[in-house]
Amino acid sequence: MSERVVVTGTGAVTPLGVGGATLLDRWCEGATGIEGGVAACRDFDPLDFLSRKEARRADRFTQLAIAAAEEAIAEAGWGEGLPYPPERIGCVIGTGIGGIGSLESQGQVLREKGAKAVSPLAVPLMMGNAGAAAVAMRYGLKGESFGVVSACAAGANAIGTAVRLVRSGQVDAVLTGGSESAMTGIAMAAFASMGATSPTGISRPFDARRDGFVMGEGAGVLVIESAAAAERRGARGVGEILGYGATCDAHHLTAPDPDGEGSARAIELALADAGVTAGQLDYVNAHGTSTPLNDRSETEALKRALGTRAGEIPVSSTKSVIGHLMGAAGAVEAVATIKSLGRAVAPPTVGWEQAEEGLDLDYVPDGPRPLATIGGVALDGAPDAARSSRIAISNSFGFGGHNAVLCLAAT
Amino acid sequence: MKVKASPESAEKVITEGLIEVGAEPAEINRDATFESLDVDSLDLVEIAQIVEDEFGVELVGDDVQNLKTVGDVIDLVVAKSA
Numbered sequence: 072m073s074e075r076v077v078v079t080g081t082g083a084v085t086p087l088g089v090g091g092a093t094l095l096d097r098w099c100e101g102a103t104g105i106e107g108g109v110a111a112c113r114d115f116d117p118l119d120f121l122s123r124k125e126a127r128r129a130d131r132f133t134q135l136a137i138a139a140a141e142e143a144i145a146e147a148g149w150g151e152g153l154p155y156p157p158e159r160i161g162c163v164i165g166t167g168i169g170g171i172g173s174l175e176s177q178g179q180v181l182r183e184k185g186a187k188a189v190s191p192l193a194v195p196l197m198m199g200n201a202g203a204a205a206v207a208m209r210y211g212l213k214g215e216s217f218g219v220v221s222a223c224a225a226g227a228n229a230i231g232t233a234v235r236l237v238r239s240g241q242v243d244a245v246l247t248g249g250s251e252s253a254m255t256g257i258a259m260a261a262f263a264s265m266g267a268t269s270p271t272g273i274s275r276p277f278d279a280r281r282d283g284f285v286m287g288e289g290a291g292v293l294v295i296e297s298a299a300a301a302e303r304r305g306a307r308g309v310g311e312i313l314g315y316g317a318t319c320d321a322h323h324l325t326a327p328d329p330d331g332e333g334s335a336r337a338i339e340l341a342l343a344d345a346g347v348t349a350g351q352l353d354y355v356n357a358h359g360t361s362t363p364l365n366d367r368s369e370t371e372a373l374k375r376a377l378g379t380r381a382g383e384i385p386v387s388s389t390k391s392v393i394g395h396l397m398g399a400a401g402a403v404e405a406v407a408t409i410k411s412l413g414r415a416v417a418p419p420t421v422g423w424e425q426a427e428e429g430l431d432l433d434y435v436p437d438g439p440r441p442l443a444t445i446g447g448v449a450l451d452g453a454p455d456a457a458r459s460s461r462i463a464i465s466n467s468f469g470f471g472g473h474n475a476v477l478c479l480a481a482t
Numbered sequence: 483m484k485v486k487a488s489p490e491s492a493e494k495v496i497t498e499g500l501i502e503v504g505a506e507p508a509e510i511n512r513d514a515t516f517e518s519l520d521v522d523s524l525d526l527v528e529i530a531q532i533v534e535d536e537f538g539v540e541l542v543g544d545d546v547q548n549l550k551t552v553g554d555v556i557d558l559v560v561a562k563s564a
Contacts, residue, residue: 122504123504124503124504124505124520125504127503127504128504187531187534188531188535190528190531191524191527191528192524192528195524
């Protein structure tokens with residue numbers, strides 16, 4: 072039995088506001104963070120978290136990561152100091168693109184004023200590991216630290232990697248998650264050019280009328296600790312990461328394998344790693360991007376991996392209310408999933424109205440729904456006295472065929 | 483055509499540059515060290531860019547490494563501009 076990994080703190084900055092609880096509250100209210108075809112973190116002011124000097128030395132994706140980390144640290148009870156030697160705390164933060172806003176603005180400086188005018192801060196602003204570096208420096212985390220880059224799977228890949236780091240015994244804890252702020256000229260034009268984003272500016276995952284994703288920004292960070300270490304310090308976890316599965320489609324530059332084989336395998340690996348059967352799952356937090364291809368292949372993958380159980384479990388997409396946070400999505404959705412399980416609620420896929428042939432899972436269209444297995448009895452009727460917690464998977468898939476699935480639990 | 487730096491104009495441009503990179507305005511004076519202002523090598527490169535833009539004076543390598551205080555950089559800019 073490998074080392075159990077608990078989540079002791081979570082933090083999120085999303086287009087629905089600052090804070091993980093705000094995200095779930097507003098999601099369950101059916102609020103949307105999408106405005107004018109994009110999902111910006113309008114309530115986020117970096118100066119609430121950073122000095123002017125710190126803020127100008129961090130790209131917005133790094134600023135968002137720091138704000139999410141601040142909330143997670145506070146919830147974990149680390150506010151007064153680190154509970155472990157700094158050398159035994161890691162920091163792994165994913166991103167899809169990194170500081171592309173800084174890259175674009177410095178590109179303009181280069182063209183207009185020449186090479187000598189390019190900022191000495193350009194590299195630390197735009198590098199994809201800036202989020203991990205900044206969070207590690209802010210809290211003095213001196214264990215293994217790096218960024219993870221796997222497009223829209225980066226947040227989940229980062230968390231999974233962090234779980235393995237804790238299980239290896241090299242560290243007692245890791246600050247991990249994902250961050251993204253890429254609603255810039257080039258990125259928006261490029262995603263539109265390839266037909267990935269919604270021309271109507273509407274995110275409606277799994278609906279027959281879906282026509283692409285809506286770009287969003289934000290960050291999610293979790294404090295994860297070895298269960299044994301957390302117990303020794305008397306910490307009360309808010310959830311647990313039971314398992315992680317990751318695969319690659321090796322199929323196409325951007326399109327998912329239509330059969331969902333690679334993503335199904337990631338789901339199966341996550342469940343096997345967790346020691347959980349499909350029958351024990353209470354909820355699926357889908358990748359659900361609102362693109363024609365993803366939502367179809369993800370539905371196929373769920374059916375392939377979960378069998379008949381796929382049709383019984385509530386499946387919903389956070390992207391219906393905050394758009395696609397890309398490299399932050401997997402982390403923000405892990406936070407949302409843990410909070411959903413903690414409150415025993417399946418939040419809705421907001422805006423879902425029209426079914427499409429073959430897309431026939433329970434997408435939770437009619438508002439939040441209480442999870443049915445409170446009391447630890449699985450829906451398949453088998454008494455499960457040993458289980459007091461609710462269990463979910465959170466799917467993340469990225470361009471390049473990267474599939475990352477987390478199996479999460481909360482009491 | 484760049485403007486020739488006077489002690490006054492150099493002080494003004496450098497002070498504004500220091501504020502731009504995040505130094506506390508109230509703590510900036512000729513005797514203040516970069517260390518006390520939390521101004522590091524990356525900030526000094528930005529200050530050098532501002533100075534070059536304004537006065538056409540290039541601050542490179544050894545010039546910059548020996549600078550300790552705000553006064554040091556003002557004096558250097560004025561001397562090189564003359």
